[in-house]
Amino acid sequence: MTEIEKTLENHQVRPTAMRILIYKYLAEKKIAVALTDIEYAFAKAERTTLYRTLKTFEEKKIVHQIDDGTGISKYALCESGCNCEIEQDLHLHFHCNNCNETVCLTEHKIPQIKVPDGFVSENVNLVVKGICDKCSGQ
Amino acid sequence: MTEIEKTLENHQVRPTAMRILIYKYLAEKKIAVALTDIEYAFAKAERTTLYRTLKTFEEKKIVHQIDDGTGISKYALCESGCNCEIEQDLHLHFHCNNCNETVCLTEHKIPQIKVPDGFVSENVNLVVKGICDKCSGQ
């Protein structure tokens, strides 16, 4: 049994061929990917299957969904630096206005945000937009 | 000439009847509104007109677009507390998971966010989700 299969089973997800492939794909891409991206990569697979696989992964805390402000949901593997399972996903995301890619800055935690009296904060989403390291030319 | 007409002209937007109405509507609602909301409010008007009016307003810095994570673009008037015109729109937004409304917390500025070397930050979007003052029952 491979590493990936173990990981999936640890999250109560049956390691089907499709799921292993999708997991691999997510692991290879360092960036957050949209459903459409996976669709292109797996031209043979059904969009519905990919869609539901992502939903399953999300539910089982294998990936986290990212809203980077483009209006398209993206997903990225929860890795060592990501503690989605225990606490809120509090790292920030960076969206590059040039290459249009979104990356998790797992080591950059979101600072404490104060809200006015009467407001109860349950979750924080922070997306920084700009130029990523690859595009800034260094 | 009314106050609203002046405001529109100050932003190089011709104050047509439709635009004045939409501006009024936005001013009355304290919360960020989606295109659909306006559509309901102005059942007689065409969606395209509303859509393009919002785009015009956005371009001319009369409103700012808000991505609150619901996947639906919302818009709110840039008011005194909002300095979209001069600098980045750095106030945060609060989305209530109960009533589903999104408000600008104009007085709450986004703290300085550090990004790794090579990344250039141009803009920051911060959305706090939780329960708003009206729904938290106080």
Place this chain on the structure above:
DNA sequence: TCAATAAATGCACTTCTGTTGCACTATTAA
């Protein structure tokens, strides 16, 4: 003032993302 021009609006589509229902297939457990 009135025609020429430009801006705004209305209507009909299209596209894209996300989502669901249902049938079929593969897998698991009794």
Place this chain on the structure above:
DNA sequence: TTAATAGTGCAACAGAAGTGCATTTATTGA
């Protein structure tokens, strides 16, 4: 081996966003 369950594929739909074009309204300049 068979019944139950989980996963996959196909088809279709919903909602938001966006575009092209014709028509109306407003502005400008002769």
